[in-house]
Amino acid sequence: MELALEQGTVTGGWTGDVVDVDVHVNVPSVDVLRPYLAPQWLEWIGEIGFSAPPSLVTKYPAGSSITCAPRWLPADGRAPSSELSVVREHVLEPLGVERAVLNCYWGLDCMRNPDFAAALASAVNDWLIEEWLEHDDRLRASLIVPAHDPAAAAREIDRVGGHPGFVQVFLPLWSPMPYGNRTWLPLWEAIDRRGLVAGIHYGGSSQGPTTTTGWATWFLEEHASAVPMAWQQLTSLLGEGLFQRFPQLRVSLLETGFTWLGPLLWRLDKEWKGLRREVPWVDRLPSEILREHVRISIQPIGAGPAEDFRRVVDWMGSDEVLMFGSDYPHGHTQDVGRLLEVLSPSACARLMADNARAQYSL
Amino acid sequence: MARHVVGRVSDIPDGGRLLVDLQGHSVGIFHVRGRYYALLNRCPHMGAELCRGSILGRLDAAVPGEFSYDDSRSLLRCPWHGWEYDLETGQSYFDSRARSYPVDVEGGEALRPQVEDGSAAPIDEANHAQAAVGLPSARLQPGPYVAETYPIEIEDDYVVVTLPGPARR
Numbered sequence: 001m002e003l004a005l006e007q008g009t010v011t012g013g014w015t016g017d018v019v020d021v022d023v024h025v026n027v028p029s030v031d032v033l034r035p036y037l038a039p040q041w042l043e044w045i046g047e048i049g050f051s052a053p054p055s056l057v058t059k060y061p062a063g064s065s066i067t068c069a070p071r072w073l074p075a076d077g078r079a080p081s082s083e084l085s086v087v088r089e090h091v092l093e094p095l096g097v098e099r100a101v102l103n104c105y106w107g108l109d110c111m112r113n114p115d116f117a118a119a120l121a122s123a124v125n126d127w128l129i130e131e132w133l134e135h136d137d138r139l140r141a142s143l144i145v146p147a148h149d150p151a152a153a154a155r156e157i158d159r160v161g162g163h164p165g166f167v168q169v170f171l172p173l174w175s176p177m178p179y180g181n182r183t184w185l186p187l188w189e190a191i192d193r194r195g196l197v198a199g200i201h202y203g204g205s206s207q208g209p210t211t212t213t214g215w216a217t218w219f220l221e222e223h224a225s226a227v228p229m230a231w232q233q234l235t236s237l238l239g240e241g242l243f244q245r246f247p248q249l250r251v252s253l254l255e256t257g258f259t260w261l262g263p264l265l266w267r268l269d270k271e272w273k274g275l276r277r278e279v280p281w282v283d284r285l286p287s288e289i290l291r292e293h294v295r296i297s298i299q300p301i302g303a304g305p306a307e308d309f310r311r312v313v314d315w316m317g318s319d320e321v322l323m324f325g326s327d328y329p330h331g332h333t334q335d336v337g338r339l340l341e342v343l344s345p346s347a348c349a350r351l352m353a354d355n356a357r358a359q360y361s362l
Numbered sequence: 363m364a365r366h367v368v369g370r371v372s373d374i375p376d377g378g379r380l381l382v383d384l385q386g387h388s389v390g391i392f393h394v395r396g397r398y399y400a401l402l403n404r405c406p407h408m409g410a411e412l413c414r415g416s417i418l419g420r421l422d423a424a425v426p427g428e429f430s431y432d433d434s435r436s437l438l439r440c441p442w443h444g445w446e447y448d449l450e451t452g453q454s455y456f457d458s459r460a461r462s463y464p465v466d467v468e469g470g471e472a473l474r475p476q477v478e479d480g481s482a483a484p485i486d487e488a489n490h491a492q493a494a495v496g497l498p499s500a501r502l503q504p505g506p507y508v509a510e511t512y513p514i515e516i517e518d519d520y521v522v523v524t525l526p527g528p529a530r531r
Contacts, residue, residue, distance in 0.1 A: 182426075240426060241423075241425060241426035244423075244424065244425050244426065245425050245426060273443065273444075273445055273455075273456060274443040274444030274445060275444060276444075276446070276455060277418070277421055277439075277444070277446070279426075280421045280422050280423040280429065281423040281424065281425055281426045283422070284456075285456065
């Protein structure tokens with residue numbers, strides 16, 4: 001009864017079609033990847049005593065309810081959301097999900113050995129295919145790439161990006177340099193070549209501290225600083241002209257929230273009018289470009305009082321931007337009903353299914 | 363329509379400009395490589411003196427780093443917020459348009475009868491609020507304090523600006 005009630009808040013009482021663009025899958029242990037690793041790496045794992053990439057510790061502390069809501073924590077000590085049967089029981093069946101996009105963040109961005117990082121990324125992608133995508137038609141997934149080697153990332157996209165289950169490339173929100181930077185071009189060319197979505201998702205690491213001005217002290221700071229990071233990445237993609245270079249490019253922002261979007265668009269439009277000459281490839285209002293190319297998953301919703309929240313949602317200027325994502329099994333979910341109640345019925349239907357269908361060609 | 367003779371062609375060297383008061387409005391007259399333009403000296407954005415801004419070529423790029431620079435299309439960049447306006451049409455890059463006026467160059471021989479019959483207002487040096495802004499060849503100085511008209515010499519060429527509405531002084 002309590003579980004059913006809580007699950008009601010995940011979809012806000014919505015009874016129509018549901019496409020869930022943010023369902024998390026966790027690598028429970030490096031052991032599940034062994035079948036997909038070359039012998040030299042199996043030996044290497046033993047040599048260095050490798051168990052998991054360390055950046056998971058700061059971005060998703062194991063004991064935090066944000067990492068896994070208590071109701072979704074397996075009682076027998078298994079890792080949350082690491083088996084298909086559990087995801088079916090917790091998400092796919094109770095929410096009546098038509099399609100779900102799996103996102104697997106394992107913290108590979110902090111791996112400095114470029115060849116080991118690439119081998120692990122390939123192993124995770126093969127594991128996603130073998131253990132998940134091949135077993136349930138409702139599932140789609142983001143493929144992961146090594147974060148410090150754009151050419152290797154492009155090779156991995158070409159290696160598995162043609163699998164019909166992969167609809168997106170997972171790009172951690174924190175990155176060694178802003179994603180618009182021309183250093184990343186091989187990555188973007190591969191994403192464009194394969195017709196995939198670039199999914200910029202909470203997580204990752206920069207070349208330096210966790211905020212652009214120094215180290216955050218608390219998890220609270222680091223978690224909330226997803227907002228300025230999302231601003232920076234979007235501004236970089238825009239300013240560097242990614243959307244002119246790749247006119248078909250689609251970007252999803254995942255687990256960054258969205259209440260900040262309207263004011264960002266105002267600011268970018270305002271600055272562009274006077275600074276356009278610097279970036280002449282930005283040939284129309286930034287708000288038009290970003291509304292056309294970018295979609296955002298709803299969690300964490302970050303809703304304020306209903307009337308204020310309604311205004312913030314209106315400021316986005318489009319009902320085609322938001323996509324429903326349960327963010328399972330993360331526990332920072334706010335009742336989706338808070339969002340649906342400020343939207344028209346047609347906007348609710350877009351948010352719960354249509355926008356994601358269009359974004360991922362589902 | 364009201365035609366105003368604002369100066370001799372030689373008063374505005376290439377790259378120069380003249381700010382004049384015509385019918386109670388401040389108007390900038392520009393000379394860029396043999397072509398003359400006139401714009402209301404008021405940015406439609408927030409009212410800045412637009413005609414004190416820089417003149418720049420039109421810079422576009424279809425993709426990042428591949429520039430197309432067209433200096434046959436001159437843009438005037440407002441000194442306050444950097445908005446760019448096409449000197450010829452007054453059109454900005456977006457939903458804003460500065461007021462532009464037709465400019466002609468006419469010989470004194472043709473012009474003198476028009477000045478004499480009142481269909482073109484003669485040069486009024488008192489209306490030259492400022493001569494060629496930021497240019498070494500600022501020959502015209504803010505006018506004397508009594509209106510004084512230049513004679514129209516038949517051997518010279520003159521710059522004539524046409525404003526809408528009836529002429530008034």
